[in-house]
Amino acid sequence: MATAVATGLDMEQLFPVRRVLGPDGTPVQAEPDFPPDLLKDVYRWMVYLRVFDQRCLNLSRQGRMGTFAPFSGQEACQVGSAYWLRKGKDWIFPTYRDHGAMQVMGVPAKHILRYFMGDERGSCVPEGVNAFPISIPIATQLLHAVGVAWAAKIKGEDTVAVGYAGDGGTSPGDFHEALNFASVYNTATIFFIQNNRYAISTPNTRQFKAPTIVQRALAYDIPGVRVDGQDVLAVLTVMKEAIDRARSGGGPTLVEALTFRYGPHTTPDDPKKYRTQEEVEEWQNRDAIQRLRRYLMLKGLWTEAEDEDLQQWARDQVNAAVAEAEAEPRPSVDDIFGYVYAEPTPELVRQREYLKAYLARKGRKGVGIHA
Amino acid sequence: MATAVATGLDMEQLFPVRRVLGPDGTPVQAEPDFPPDLLKDVYRWMVYLRVFDQRCLNLSRQGRMGTFAPFSGQEACQVGSAYWLRKGKDWIFPTYRDHGAMQVMGVPAKHILRYFMGDERGSCVPEGVNAFPISIPIATQLLHAVGVAWAAKIKGEDTVAVGYAGDGGTSPGDFHEALNFASVYNTATIFFIQNNRYAISTPNTRQFKAPTIVQRALAYDIPGVRVDGQDVLAVLTVMKEAIDRARSGGGPTLVEALTFRYGPHTTPDDPKKYRTQEEVEEWQNRDAIQRLRRYLMLKGLWTEAEDEDLQQWARDQVNAAVAEAEAEPRPSVDDIFGYVYAEPTPELVRQREYLKAYLARKGRKGVGIHA
Amino acid sequence: MPKLTLIQAINEALRLAMRRDPNVVVMGEDVGINGGVFRATEGLYQEFGPDRVIDTPLAESGFVGAAVGMAVYGLRPVVEIQFDGFLAPAHEQVVSHIARIRNRSRGRFSCPMVIRIPSFGGIRALEHHSESIEAWYANVPGLKIVVPSNPYDAKGLLLAAIEDPDPVLYLEPKRLYRAFRAEVPADYYTVPIGQAAIAREGSDLTILTYGVHVHTALEAAERAAAEYGWQAEVIDLRSLNPIDVETIIASVKKTGRAVVVTEAPRTAGFHSELIALINDHALEYLEAPVARVTGFDIPMPYLLGEDLYLPDPGRVMEAIVSVRNY
Amino acid sequence: MPKLTLIQAINEALRLAMRRDPNVVVMGEDVGINGGVFRATEGLYQEFGPDRVIDTPLAESGFVGAAVGMAVYGLRPVVEIQFDGFLAPAHEQVVSHIARIRNRSRGRFSCPMVIRIPSFGGIRALEHHSESIEAWYANVPGLKIVVPSNPYDAKGLLLAAIEDPDPVLYLEPKRLYRAFRAEVPADYYTVPIGQAAIAREGSDLTILTYGVHVHTALEAAERAAAEYGWQAEVIDLRSLNPIDVETIIASVKKTGRAVVVTEAPRTAGFHSELIALINDHALEYLEAPVARVTGFDIPMPYLLGEDLYLPDPGRVMEAIVSVRNY
Ligand SMILES: Cc1ncc(C[n+]2csc(CCOP(=O)(O)OP(=O)(O)O)c2C)c(N)n1
Ligand SMILES: Cc1ncc(C[n+]2csc(CCOP(=O)(O)OP(=O)(O)O)c2C)c(N)n1
Ligand SMILES: [Mg+2]
């Protein structure tokens, strides 16, 4: 490879993939001493999120929801990246695919559902839940994660901020600016990159030439780590290290989690156009949920019966949330006009009242492009 | 340093500073076999450019020119970076401080003078001169350098494009996007970064945390090289390597040249606010022109008498160009309206004729904010 | 004649342009194997290969900026921005370079390229996928801006934009991509940039609009004719810059009444310039203030609110009544 | 009362705001030791230190985007963009985030920050240092935009902007930085955002403008009074969004004639919205078309051409004559 010309470094060796469990659930190295209850709690989260995600994809296909971005296959990343964060203290800056991590941070399922149903109120998360609204413009949110950690540092607080992005999210300039700022100001920001090998249809090979994303840490003189994103114990381990370092003034970390999305990029996407069934199955054989289940059973911490109960519990949870979300009324005129500024401008008041009067004349049914 | 956490690499060792001549002009390693005429030609260029640059700074201070960006101190970079490029074939994408390299590429001095006097016609370089107009928005031109080399590759041509930037120019997102695109598409683009230690008042330490800029090559898996920017033989050597590699399909190179600007950032800037006299003198003691002169004399290739003639010749050259430039009329109405589109829109014609009529009524003397 | 959707007409235009001129290249996110998220580039990768149908890394400033170099070097890049909201990262390349290279170099260099931008709302998409960005660029000299409202114009305007010696922003009304089919000649033709079309003739009032709202206006015009017997003249601007002042003014002088329809926020939208043009050239002919039917001064609502935001025939109808009964 | 230049008034406002509220931080390129290229932040680094007066790396998207996080976390960032032309790299953060965070989160989060932008031409600067960018943002809901024309307003508007719960673009007319001194109270005061000022009373015509051209207009108004005995009312908008429609319309209804003056390119500038507002609210009072005195539809010329481009009192004078003698 080209850097050989310059340095002869082997990046894959320099940044080995951190792994605790093999695909079959047997440990490949000494396990971290996580208590059984924690392991079970993590497992419950992953199972629940898989059920939630699959349900949303169906709702979207049925037209009961708008365009949806599923994360199935990335549950270990979703749970492992947010699990240690202190609720009400630390922050996350998610993409459209990180609504699993958002729930781990405390965002009610109903809010995620309303968001994808097309209601801004979904992003009005409860007080004390430090999950920033989903950022759709790629990589822009990484700078917000830098700003929050930077502000905390200025205020003398040890808040940690996790910025999420995908493999495609490493290409925009904001990725570079965020890592450079975090490096220069030594902010407690963790850049959690889920490399699921594709940006919609664009494979890693068209996104960057280097063998890894993590090697970019070298450019900014910050710690970088690669981790098996299908091994939640490994993700939990590297995140714990990164969070502890950030909290103790050690600054930012770049994490590259190797993972895969089983489903489409979003509802309208047809992945068959750009990837093979073999590749999908290969990854499904490394499934993070299976892996942890096998491990728990191996350890005698989990039974088939418990698993069936859990599946049922998860379905009930999701059903309840969907029922709640679907019971919500559509956003009102006051709702869409009410939050542009702290105080509406005179012109906004005029426009809002005009629209109300128009609707009164016609009735919402009678108006609008979807009427 | 933080990467120690991850890798323990020492970037300064990994990317040693390439140097041929010591500050006193004596070789510190085997010299490249450049013919005497070439060495003298390079020396002539550097001397001429210093005279040109100093003269412009004076013109600007006298108000005979607008804001000017001097490169004095960076002559080895200016000449060495452009010297090998094939006129009419290869391209350069300069910043406001690279008008030395532009002249080496064939831009007449008069054009540079008109540009800084405030006349767009200065950027209308003669046909066959592939120096793109000065780009002022930092780092944006690096993408243009990628695009030209990429287009050449698509057309099956071996054109090389050199994109210029300073140390501050490595911070905008466009720097990252340019290097990543060049890396992925393996374009014949050379990123020539003149690290003169300051971006206006901002020192390297506030611009990036890493010990070098060149280590960013590792992020993109491309060759990177650090060079003593006050040693023109070293700059010529590394550029020859980079150009040969690019031309033969080896793709992009990141070059970090360590240099210094003796003067202000631009005319209005007061460098005393942010750097010490000691630092300036320290760098003046490594002056590239002195260094090459000492070497040439050491080699018996150059005499005091020749040097005096050269100084006189350079002054004459610059005087002639200044006289020529100052004899130019101010831009006309047709000139400022004539190049917005290939064909003026009806609205532009209307506006142009209105302005002409207005001027006819008032006479240019009588109008305008500077009247 | 074959009947095509608007997106098929765009696809056909791209194919014809690439067959005709080897310098035409198509680039953007997912335009290759995937054929673009809207399928605008379907089949091009297979026909012209990876050198001319380029899947770029995810960086708009990157590929728009690289396209500048390509254009300067003699290629004709046709860049696809995946959605309107994502031109923003390339804003600096557009306003500071693309619009200025010819002027900056006094004609020595030029930057002929087309930026295709799936635009406007009404497709129940996520945030940033339903934006009206014309106001960011209408005040930037050096750019041209076109907006087709039907498959015939979509093909002809795109081919004209690719031929044009200057940079063109080509705004595609997503909502019309598959809304209907229309006859489109199979061969190469262009629709000149800078000429408006009279989508419906009328003498009682003038409606100025573009893109999807040509159809909103036409529907309202039919209602006005049916309910009141008023004949509205609907002008499809097609080109926002250069703008066809003659056609606009001739119509307003004829009718004495005008309605402008866009879905951009009301304050300082491109429609404001249309009103200003009428002020400049036909004020004394106006029998009523020009009525604006636009979006509101709020961010485009998510899908459950977009019907509240977007102009519909009912709102245009009320504007028609207001200018008629003034 | 002390007499200050406009740049001194800005510097004083920043100092007072930082003393009053420990959450106010100033950031940008060269704002620290160097005190800013225009000296707007002179002395702040020395008084408040590097944590609150932050020299950032050279990356506008970077520090504007980081400021978003800071604002959300409770700081009050006052960001300096070195020159108008260099907000472009941060365009995406401004339009896709800063303008929308309150609305997107339905009030759960907000983004109170000020972006200071040395703006407009007339200082014989290099390219990209003399831009009129208000049209990029006037059509973006969620932002506020203010433009002072004198030291008193500069201080009061900046303090109001820093207090404001929403993001404010604060456009500074560079050409006025040191153009004159005026009395500025030494203590803390604010000028409310959204209220225009009547810079000169008159009953014969109305001139609508802001920033440096308040002075261009005043000079022309004096000439009109001297040469023709016409009394022009000069309205200094001060705030472009929200805009003081009442004051504008009251004046136009009184005078029946209006001239708008800005230096933005003529087509689709913010001045077009001013004409549209008059159309909406006072058309029937107009005795002549509103006259526009603006820049031309060309990129801002380099310094040897800028006097040809920029509106001067002579052009305003001719516009006054045209609306009076219509
Ligand atoms: C600035 C910008 N450009 C384009 C898009 C359209 N888009 C949405 S997701 C996506 C691919 C992102 O891929 P990646 O970062 O790998 O994340 P993943 O979807 O795989 O989780 C693109 C191009 C966008 N949202 N923002
Ligand atoms: C996008 C952008 N932001 C800000 C500026 C203002 N500016 C001009 S030069 C400069 C410093 C550049 O420093 P560096 O890249 O090190 O180059 P040098 O001037 O030292 O040669 C700045 C901030 C600019 N030209 N473009
Ligand atoms: Mg991905």
Ligand SMILES: [Mg+2]
């Ligand atoms: Mg520098």
